[in-house]
Amino acid sequence: MALLTQTPYKAKEFNLSGLVGISxxxxxxxxxxxxxxxxxxxxxxxxxxxxxxxxxxxxxxxxxxxxxxxxxxxxxxxxxxxxxNMTSSGGSDVAASSSLGRALAESFGDLDTWKRDFTAIGGMRGVGWAVTYLDPATNRLSNHWITLHQDGNIAGFKPIIVMDVWEHAFLLDYKPAERGKYIESFLANLDVAKAESRYLGTAERAIG
Ligand SMILES: [Fe+2]
Incomplete structure (x- = not known):
């Protein structure tokens, strides 16, 4: 519980109009x-x-x-x-030459394996989240399923790529069985610069 003297949280504004595949x-x-x-x-x-x-x-x-x-x-x-971690001004794949790309390849073998694993976790039955986390203690990245919002978050791990797979995230655009298409759209809109900065920021803190 936090004290009432603290400023209440305010909803943030996100300018995402015109995403690919997410209306x-x-x-x-x-x-x-x-x-x-x-x-x-x-x-x-x-x-x-x-x-x-x-x-x-x-x-x-x-x-x-x-x-x-x-x-x-x-x-x-x-x-x-x-x-x-989405952008309407041109999402893209994680570049193999980037710091995040190299770290993902070290953790998963290669980038395709990370993407396949992330997509499979996002496609799991039930509502929740797929998250690529960084373990600041080891600099290793791993993918996780979060049930609802609270069950499955790893204590102390830093979220790098976060995807909502509750049905409200895609049911207006896709059929219930088309979650895979939504996941493709999410990845097409991925703000890799943001993911990279999260990775570098957390990595720097982990080193410091
Ligand atoms: Fe949501």
Whole structure:
């Protein structure tokens, strides 16, 4: 729980109009859903604060609201990582010669294997996220499935490439069985410069 004296979170703005294969209508609906996580994160914080103020930290209500923190916070943060690693001004493949490309090849054998693995994880049944994470302790990259928003995030790992595979991310543009096409579109819109900067930023911090 955070103190109420802290500034509430504000929904960020993302200029993604004109993506390949992901319509502006989908984005509009998706931004609205993201805003709900920001709102609920602030609301939960407020409710927990008031319960704490009333010395009700051991109540069932406090426990249940506390359990929701990971869901709402991660719903907010993962969406920010997701929107922020797409670009409408020309997504591209990770270049083999880039720092991230070399690190992915070291971790997966080659870039195609990373992409195949990331795509397969994104295609898993159920709603959630596919994330390429960096382990700052070893500089190794690995792909992970996150159920909902909170189950499967690896503590201390840094997200490098984040893809939403909840159905709301693609059902307005594709049929339920066409998640693969959506994943192709996500990768076509990938902001590799952003992914690279996340990798370099976290790598530098890991070294420091
Ligand atoms: Fe989403």
């Amino acid at each position: 502006d209508h989908t984005l509009e609906v998706h931004f609205g859903l993201y805003g709900g996580y920001v709102k609920n994160t602030n609301l939960l914080t407020e409710q927990l604060f008031h319960l704490s103020e009333a010395h009700k930290e051991t109540s069932l209500e406090y426990a249940e609201l506390s359990r929701r923190l990971g869901f709402e916070y991660n719903g907010m943060v993962l969406h920010e990582w997701y929107f922020d």
